[in-house]
Amino acid sequence: MTGAIDPTIVNLVVFVLAVFVGYHVIWNVTPALHTPLMSVTNAISSVIIVGAILAAGPYETDFGAILGAVAVGLAAVNVFGGFLVTQRMLEMFKKKAPKAEKEKA
Amino acid sequence: MSANQLALWYLVASVLFILALKGLSSPVAARRGNLFGMIGMAIAVLVTLAITKKVAFILIAAVIGGMIGAFVARRVQMTQMPQLVAAMHSLVGMAAVLIAVAVVNNPAAFGEHDPLPGGSRFELFIGSFVGAITFSGSVIAFGKLAGLGKMFRLFSSAPVVYKGQHPLNLILAIVMIGFGVAFFLAEGKAWTPFLVMLAIAFALGVLIIIPIGGADMPVVISMLNSYSGWAAAGIGFSLNNSMLIIAGSLVGSSGAILSYIMCKAMNRSFISVIMGGFGAAEGAAAAGSADKTVRSGSAEDASFLLANAESVVIVPGYGLAVARAQHAVKEMAQKLIAKGVNVRYAIHPVAGRMPGHMNVLLAEAEVPYDQVFEMEDINGELGTTDVVLVLGANDVVNPLAHEKGSPIYGMPIIEAHKARTVLVNKRSMAAGYAGLDNPLFYMDKTMMVFGDAKKVVEDLVKALE
Numbered sequence: 001m002t003g004a005i006d007p008t009i010v011n012l013v014v015f016v017l018a019v020f021v022g023y024h025v026i027w028n029v030t031p032a033l034h035t036p037l038m039s040v041t042n043a044i045s046s047v048i049i050v051g052a053i054l055a056a057g058p059y060e061t062d063f064g065a066i067l068g069a070v071a072v073g074l075a076a077v078n079v080f081g082g083f084l085v086t087q088r089m090l091e092m093f094k095k096k097a098p099k100a101e102k103e104k105a
Numbered sequence: 106m107s108a109n110q111l112a113l114w115y116l117v118a119s120v121l122f123i124l125a126l127k128g129l130s131s132p133v134a135a136r137r138g139n140l141f142g143m144i145g146m147a148i149a150v151l152v153t154l155a156i157t158k159k160v161a162f163i164l165i166a167a168v169i170g171g172m173i174g175a176f177v178a179r180r181v182q183m184t185q186m187p188q189l190v191a192a193m194h195s196l197v198g199m200a201a202v203l204i205a206v207a208v209v210n211n212p213a214a215f216g217e218h219d220p221l222p223g224g225s226r227f228e229l230f231i232g233s234f235v236g237a238i239t240f241s242g243s244v245i246a247f248g249k250l251a252g253l254g255k256m257f258r259l260f261s262s263a264p265v266v267y268k269g270q271h272p273l274n275l276i277l278a279i280v281m282i283g284f285g286v287a288f289f290l291a292e293g294k295a296w297t298p299f300l301v302m303l304a305i306a307f308a309l310g311v312l313i314i315i316p317i318g319g320a321d322m323p324v325v326i327s328m329l330n331s332y333s334g335w336a337a338a339g340i341g342f343s344l345n346n347s348m349l350i351i352a353g354s355l356v357g358s359s360g361a362i363l364s365y366i367m368c369k370a371m372n373r374s375f376i377s378v379i380m381g382g383f384g385a386a387e388g389a390a391a392a393g394s395a396d397k398t399v400r401s402g403s404a405e406d407a408s409f410l411l412a413n414a415e416s417v418v419i420v421p422g423y424g425l426a427v428a429r430a431q432h433a434v435k436e437m438a439q440k441l442i443a444k445g446v447n448v449r450y451a452i453h454p455v456a457g458r459m460p461g462h463m464n465v466l467l468a469e470a471e472v473p474y475d476q477v478f479e480m481e482d483i484n485g486e487l488g489t490t491d492v493v494l495v496l497g498a499n500d501v502v503n504p505l506a507h508e509k510g511s512p513i514y515g516m517p518i519i520e521a522h523k524a525r526t527v528l529v530n531k532r533s534m535a536a537g538y539a540g541l542d543n544p545l546f547y548m549d550k551t552m553m554v555f556g557d558a559k560k561v562v563e564d565l566v567k568a569l570e
Binding site for chain 1: 118122123125126127129130131132133135136138139142143145146149150153154156157158159162163165166167168169170171172173174175177178179181183186189190193194196197199200201203204206207208210211213214215224228326327330333334336337338340341342344345346347348349350351352353354355356357358359360362363366452454457459460461462464465468469471474477479
C-alpha cells in the first residue's frame with residue numbers, strides 16, 4: 001500500500017460522487033421546469049469548451065489547434081445559446097406571478 | 106497560475122453548476138440558479154484562457170460561436186425547443202470528438218505523455234465514441250423533430266425499420282469496441298484504429314436513432330441529453346479535469362433520470378424504446394368504433410357548459426401547440442375566471458415533444474404557473490370537477506389504460522373520464538399515436554367538438570362574450 005494514487009482512481013472517485021449528487025439534485029427538479037433543465041444541462045456540458053481551449057492553445061497552429069478552435073466555436077454556441085434560452089424560458093415563468101395576484105384581487 | 110490554483114477555481118465552477126441545477130426546484134429560485142451557472146462558466150473559461158498562449162485566436166472562435174448561440178436563443182420559438190436542444194446535444198458530441206482527435210494528435214498540449222499511455226487511450230476511446238454517437242444520433246433526432254423527413258428519408262418521423270437491424274447494430278458495436286481495444290494496445294499515435302473506431306461510432310449513432318419515432322421522441326431527446334453528459338465526462342477523464350467530470354456526470358444523470366421519467370409516463374420499458382419500431386403500425390387500429398356513436402356539439406354548446414361550470418380543468422395535448430392555440434386558450438380561461446369559474450390546467454408528463462414542453466408552451470402564452478398542475482397532483486380532484494376540456498390530447502386521457510389486456514394497460518393517465526362532463530376537441534375521430542380507440546369519446550357524458558383547436562377555442566371565446 002505505497003506509492004501515489006493513480007489520477008484515474010481520483011477521477012473515478014470524483015465521477016461516482018458527482019453522479020450521486022446529480023441523482024439527488026435532479027429528482028428535486030420540478031417537472032414544470034424539465035425543458036429549462038435540458039437547456040441548462042446543455043449549457044453546462046459545454047464546459048467541455050475548457051478542453052477545446054487547451055486543444056487550440058499550443059504555440060504552433062497545427063491541425064490539432066485548428067480542430068481545437070472549431071471545438072471552441074461549437075461549444076461557445078451552446079454556452080451562450082444554452083444559458084440565454086434557459087433565461088428566456090425562466091422569464092416566462094416569472095411574469096405570471098404578479099399578474100395572477102392581480103387577477104385574484 | 107499554478108495547477109493547484111486552477112483546480113481550485115474549477116472546484117468553484119463545479120459547485121456553481123450544482124447550484125444552477127438545484128435552483129430548478131422552483132421557478133423563483135431557477136433564475137438565480139441560471140445566473141450561478143453563467144458565473145461558473147465564466148470562471149471556468151477565464152481561468153483556462155489565463156493559462157493559454159493564443160488568447161486572441163481562441164476568442165475569435167468563441168465570439169463567432171457565441172454570437173450564433175445568442176442569436177438562436179433569442180429567435181427560437183418555444184415549439185421548436187426540442188429540435189434546438191437536439192442540435193445543441195450534437196454540438197457537445199462533436200466538440201468532444203474534435204478534442205479527442207486533438208489529444209491524439211498532440212498529447213503534450215494537454216499535459217499528457219507523448220505517446221499517450223494506455224490508460225489515457227482507454228478514457229479517450231470512451232469519450233470519443235460516446236461523443237460521436239451523440240453527434241450523429243442528435244443530428245437524426247434534430248431532423249425528425251424539425252420535420253425534415255421530406256428532405257431526407259432518415260429524418261422521417263416514422264420509424265425506419267428493416268430486417269436484421271438490431272443484429273447489425275450489435276455487430277457494429279462489437280467491431281467498434283474491437284478497434285477501440287486495438288487503439289488501446291497499439292504503439293505510437295495509432296491513427297488507423299482510432300479513426301476507424303470513430304467512423305463506426307458515427308454510423309452507429311445514426312442507426313440507433315432511426316428506428317425510434319413519433320411518441321418516443323421525448324425519451325430519445327432525454328437519452329441523447331444523457332449521452333452528451335457522459336461524453337463530456339469521458340473527455341474529463343482523459344484530461345484529468347475534475348470539473349469536466351463533475352459537469353458531465355451531472356448532465357449524464359439528469360438525462361438518464363428524464364429518460365426514466367418519460368418511459369414511466371408512457372409505461373414503456375427503456376429497452377423497448379431503444380428497440381424502436383413503435384408507431385410503425387399507425388392507422389391500423391380504431392377497430393370496432395363503427396357501431397358506437399359519439400355525441401358532437403358546436404362551440405356554442407360547449408361554451409354554455411363551460412360558463413355554467415363551477416370548476417373546469419383543461420387538458421392540453423401537443424395538438425394544441427401544433428394549432429398554435431395556447432394564447433386563445435389563455436384568453437378563454439381568463440373569460441371563464443372573470444365569470445367566477447375555477448380554471449386549472451392538467452399536464453401529462455409526455456404532453457409535449459420533450460420533458461416539460463407543455464409547461465413552457467403555456468408559460469409562453471402567459472398562463473400563470475399556479476394554475477398549471479401535474480397529473481398526479483390533479484387526478485384526485487377530477488371526480489369533483491364539473492367540466493374537463495380535452496384539447497388536442499388523446500392517449501393521455503384514454504381510460505383503456507385502466508383495463509387489463511389493453512396495449513396501454515398501466516400507463517398513467519389524466520383521469521378525465523371521472524369528471525361530470527367531458528368536452529373533447531379533436532380534428533377527427535382518428536386514433537392517437539398508440540393507434541388505439543378511446544372509449545372516453547363514446548361516454549354519455551362526453552361531447553365532442555370537432556375542428557382545428559385554434560378555431561374551436563376562438564369560437565369558444567366569442568361565444569363566452
